[in-house]
Amino acid sequence: MLQSTLFGKTLREPPRDDQSTNAQLLQQAGYVDKLMAGVYSYLPLGYRVLKNIEHIIREELTEIGGQELLLPALHPKENWMVTGRWDGPDPLYKLEDESGHAYALGSTHEEIITPLVKRDVHSYRDLPLALYQFQTKFRAELRAKSGMLRGREFIMKDLYSFHRDEADLARYYDVVKEAYVKIFKRCGIGEETVLTFASGGSFAKYSHEFQTLTAAGEDTIYLCPTCRIAINDEIIAEQPNCPQCKADRGKLIEQKAIEVGNIFSLKTKYSAPFGLTFKDESGTEMPVLMGCYGIGLGRVMGTVVEVHHDDRGIAWPKAIAPYDVHVVRLGDSPSVVAAADTLYADLRKKNVSPLYDDRDLSAGIKLKDADLIGLPLRVVVSEKTMSAGKIEVKRRIEEESNLVDGLEALVAQYL
């Protein structure tokens, strides 16, 4: 992509009306634009990051048998009355049409997927089943803050699983747990993300969250330094020991963290009100047991920025970076332009995705923008590097640049 034509300019200053680091950097670097509090547009760079995260999640969920579908955002009130959630606890956006029918904008989809599955699942042969979607959700948050971490409109991956008994639900629950570990690792926050025991609501002793350790977090967790397992402060009173090694509360470290994923054992919480049952081998009607598993994609993006940035800007992990390498042309002499154009074309031939800063701007502005945008690798083409017969390459996370002999060496050593 030629940066001269890329939509989404970098801003000289971070926006003043967003205090969180992720929202400031993502806006300043041209990834997102704020339409209103808690509602952001994804600009081309941000949309590429979003799609990369989506791609990773889709691969891992396909691997564990998830089938992708897409449910509506507009829900009839009747479905939410069945579960009693029309009036909370989650704040729903509600609307009425001219004929007086009332709707909610979906903040989650148990009220839609449960009756849908009821249409098709009748026998033990139809189970287990795992269905997921990437979908825009809405939450009527009056005070949306924290940038991409808590929006009023946001994109979620929500997976729902359906089982014949608790053993099978528990089995799949662990399968998803493992898939989540892989997802967060591939997104570049594996080291900072810890499995956290949280409240299970009325149907299970615990649920599990994936919490990413960062001072920007809204949640407080207590981390066992030995096991890297944590306890959410909402249950620390009832569960004051590490669930694994039983270390007591004094050994646990209080940390701020962002919940990037959660997994719930719903059991019959939604299948019961919707009458979702199946016939077992003996013909007996049994309740279907459910699990649900969420990941907020914008939240993952914001969390990665909170974890991977410095004073100069973002430092994307390779797997979700919008482009692999930033080719920065310094100077506009015909020979420099020709060399940079060639490098850009050659990288594309090698299936590397480059962002090419072909703009006629000062070296200072271009290098500053490269740091702000934060691609994993920066390659500078200038009179200086050309006279040395070299390409200058620098990783975003390192301070020092290096000279390599040419394209082949660049690809072999860095890509």
Next chain:
Amino acid sequence: MLQSTLFGKTLREPPRDDQSTNAQLLQQAGYVDKLMAGVYSYLPLGYRVLKNIEHIIREELTEIGGQELLLPALHPKENWMVTGRWDGPDPLYKLEDESGHAYALGSTHEEIITPLVKRDVHSYRDLPLALYQFQTKFRAELRAKSGMLRGREFIMKDLYSFHRDEADLARYYDVVKEAYVKIFKRCGIGEETVLTFASGGSFAKYSHEFQTLTAAGEDTIYLCPTCRIAINDEIIAEQPNCPQCKADRGKLIEQKAIEVGNIFSLKTKYSAPFGLTFKDESGTEMPVLMGCYGIGLGRVMGTVVEVHHDDRGIAWPKAIAPYDVHVVRLGDSPSVVAAADTLYADLRKKNVSPLYDDRDLSAGIKLKDADLIGLPLRVVVSEKTMSAGKIEVKRRIEEESNLVDGLEALVAQYL
């Protein structure tokens, strides 16, 4: 994909509450499920078709310089007041939050993208620009009918282009027109889809629609049989001749058609109220000229079904079919099961995507389902085909099946 585990069963009868052929077949075959009038869930098969259509559109729009982004669905009332469209003509879903702020659910995105572009476009150097998204739109249709053709919630591709003068807008308008021709051709409705002159509104003499000829269409158009160009009946009084060969109204053929795409020259209709201007080479502030270009993805899916079906079911064009081939196992003897399993595995190794009917059901039901689901190719594995040492293959659009020698012959001759 194993059909025994695929979510979305075929129905014995088409649903009674949907009269349109597309909605009946798509529901009966397990592609979509109706949540309420005009609002459908995409089941796994339907979601794959949707993604195939999206992929084709994305490739063609990338080819013409379109940059993909994603705008919000929740719009502040203020933006729609600027253009005067808060109160029509399109029926908007409107809502208020507890603090009294009013919002619309986007039925289109001129009100969002115009101020967004204003943030970044200041100079002639920033133009032209083409931005698009795949996005869920909402329209408060009181009488949603026609199945996937006219929804209350639906997925659109909307492209917006920005230009310095009318000549450049006209140039790009033609570029998009050509891209649309390619898109509809690739989606399998190229032959049935004709460029149609329609009302241009207050800012241009004409807009252009892509209308697909089918008796199921809601629109009436007058087609010139020589030029394959049509005139929408809304302007037939003022434009009674073929715009190309000037054939008079008596020569034009009245046809029913579905509008699958449209392109509008908006000129300054939205840039003027939002003050979207640029400085030309002389430093003079000039208005930006806009074009907008839509394709409804669900509508394309429904239209393809209207065009490509028979009494037995759907007949998907290869490029958008959910799977390439339907492997149908008839019988459950160990040798048949082993042969069908092997064929399924071998096809996947050859990067063919098969749907494998591994269900223990009668031959009658399985062959009926295969016709209903409508993959382009059906391969039958049975005692009979095995004893002949052959594979039985049939194209959905042909009546006769053929015997081929084995996998290599199947792939070479049919895939």
